[in-house]
Amino acid sequence: MNAILIYxxxxxxxISLLYTVYWLFLRRDTFFxxxxxxxxxxxxxSILLPLIPxxxxxxxxxATFVYMLEPVLITPGKIEQAAGSHFQWFDIAAIVxxxxxxxxxxxxxxxxxxxxxxVRRNGTERRHGMRIVFVDRxxxxxxxxNLVFINEKNVPAEKLDAILTHECVHVRQRHTVDLILxxxxxxxxxxxxxxxxxxxxxxxxxxxxxxEGVIKAGISRSxxxxxxxxxxxxxxxxxxxxxxNVSLIKKRILMISxxxxxxxxxxxxxxxxxxxxxxxxxxxxxxxxxVSGPQDHKTKTVPPTPPAPPPPPPAPSGKIYDKADVEPxxxxxxxxxxxxxxKNLKYPEAAIKNKTQGKVLLSFVVWSDGSVGNVKxxxxxxxxxxxxxxxxxxxxxxxxxxxxxxxxxxxxxxxxINFALEKDKKDQPKK
Numbered sequence: 001m002n003a004i005l006i007y008x009x010x011x012x013x014x015i016s017l018l019y020t021v022y023w024l025f026l027r028r029d030t031f032f033x034x035x036x037x038x039x040x041x042x043x044x045x046s047i048l049l050p051l052i053p054x055x056x057x058x059x060x061x062x063a064t065f066v067y068m069l070e071p072v073l074i075t076p077g078k079i080e081q082a083a084g085s086h087f088q089w090f091d092i093a094a095i096v097x098x099x100x101x102x103x104x105x106x107x108x109x110x111x112x113x114x115x116x117x118x119v120r121r122n123g124t125e126r127r128h129g130m131r132i133v134f135v136d137r138x139x140x141x142x143x144x145x146n147l148v149f150i151n152e153k154n155v156p157a158e159k160l161d162a163i164l165t166h167e168c169v170h171v172r173q174r175h176t177v178d179l180i181l182x183x184x185x186x187x188x189x190x191x192x193x194x195x196x197x198x199x200x201x202x203x204x205x206x207x208x209x210x211x212e213g214v215i216k217a218g219i220s221r222s223x224x225x226x227x228x229x230x231x232x233x234x235x236x237x238x239x240x241x242x243x244x245n246v247s248l249i250k251k252r253i254l255m256i257s258x259x260x261x262x263x264x265x266x267x268x269x270x271x272x273x274x275x276x277x278x279x280x281x282x283x284x285x286x287x288x289x290x291v292s293g294p295q296d297h298k299t300k301t302v303p304p305t306p307p308a309p310p311p312p313p314p315a316p317s318g319k320i321y322d323k324a325d326v327e328p329x330x331x332x333x334x335x336x337x338x339x340x341x342x343k344n345l346k347y348p349e350a351a352i353k354n355k356t357q358g359k360v361l362l363s364f365v366v367w368s369d370g371s372v373g374n375v376k377x378x379x380x381x382x383x384x385x386x387x388x389x390x391x392x393x394x395x396x397x398x399x400x401x402x403x404x405x406x407x408x409x410x411x412x413x414x415x416x417i418n419f420a421l422e423k424d425k426k427d428q429p430k431k
Contacts, residue, residue, distance in 0.1 A: 008097070008189065010050035014279055015185070016194040018042040019201075021275050025268045027201070029261040032208045038269055039202055040178060043185050049279060097191065104187045111238040115144055128164055130171065142241040143170040149241075159227055162219050169213035175206040179240055199239075207248050208255050215256065225253050320365055320374075320410045324402035328366040328411050331397060345392040347419060348384030355421060356383035362393055362415045368408040370398035381419065389417050 019042060026035050124131045124147065133149045141150040141163050148167045155163060170176070182199035189195040211228075215221055228249055330337040351357070361379035364372055375393050380386040393415065402411040 005094075007050050011046045012189055012192045012194070013282070014046035014049055015042060015189065015192060015198060017275050017279060018045060018272060019194045019198055021271050022201070023197075025271055029265045029268070030208075030255070030258055031261055031266060032205050032212060034266065034269060036178065036202070036205045036209065038272065039198060039205070040181065041272075043181050043198065045276065045279075046185065047188075049276075100190045101187060104190045108183055108187060108240075111240045114238055115240065118149065119147065128168075130164065130168060141167060143167045143176070144241050145174075145176045146171050162214055162224060162227060165214050165217050165219065166210045169210040170206060173206075173209060175202075175209075176240070178202045178206070183240060204248055204251065207252055211252055211256055221256060225256055228252055318368060318410055320412050321402065321404060322412055324404045324409055324411045326403035328370075328402040328413070329400040331399070337396075340396065341392055341417070344395055345388060345417070348388050351381075351383035351385050351419060352421070354383045356381055356385060357419050357421045358385075360385050360389045360417045360419065362389055362417065364393055364413055364415065366399045366401060366411050366413060368401050368410050370401045372396045372399065374412075378414070385417075385419050 022035070022038060022042065026038060029035065118135060118137075119133055122133050122135050124133050126132070130148050131146055133147055135149050135151050137151065138154065139149060139151060141148070141155065143149070148164065148171065150163070150167075152160075179199070179202060182195075182202050185195050186199055211224070214224055358381040359379065360377065360381055363374075363376050363378050365374040367373055372393065375390050377386045377390065401408040403409060
């Protein structure tokens, strides 16, 4: 689940940054096909770039990297995990996200079924070299893949050729593919307004391209502008279609009249290059230098307390890595690891008597066979707390080992455990 959250955030950052470049520098140009390709590339990058492992290592002195697990708080009367509230909110966020994803996925399925039933109810005919569905409802003319949907009763005969030419451009240039791609992005990132902006911008560019195709077909520019201005027929069937009658009338009329952008304007698309490089650097720097815990791999379950282990076998040999391509993973994820420690670790009586509290910082190694060993105290507080922390870490069940270049390797971890005494009521300040 942790990996999914990181992916969604990185993907959202991609689409947001690249769309911002488009909005600032490209959207006013008349290179409509180039802008369409840019937006398609933006969607593709936002989906794929966070999945590509990028490793960047700073030159000069090597940067220090350690796998630092989240701290666990131990008290005599009440044991709680310092990150407990974090996981509660994380679980709530996960529920909200997947609820939204399911809702928008169902919305997409309903839209597809709606179009299917329209075709099934009305059938198709081949006219003017196109497959046309003559609908019996008050829909505005629209297209979907290679089908054009039109209600002849609502279309004046003198406007039919222009409208069909307009829809033919949508069909020939396969604009529906863009809309499906944008819809998938919205399903995945329904929480990200930039995903919605991108879907809306696809439709705007599609209308500009279709209008451009009508003008190139020989239809008078002024007459076509007037036709767009007068066009008020029908309603939009759903968001998966390119409709002739959309709420872009002013933009379309202005764009038809606009002087073509100069060739130098094409070079502005190169502004996306530093944006992509910045994203790659951010993702690489994050994966290289972040403080991290193991990722969740299954459901959050608390493993049963194992019996006292037999004498440990010799530790596996080989290099001990501070960072691996694939992190070692505790069974059930970090939440289960925290639960295991809380269930098994007790506040020593000597520490309670001596009022000893503070942070014990342990280091240990997850060996290539998944076993845990080489447990050491890097920072201790005494009174039995150090020994108790070591005892519990040695009780851990086997992890899923880390990997480097496809091979299991030894990886080191750091685990802070905070021992804290509850404040005596008589020591509390009076109100």
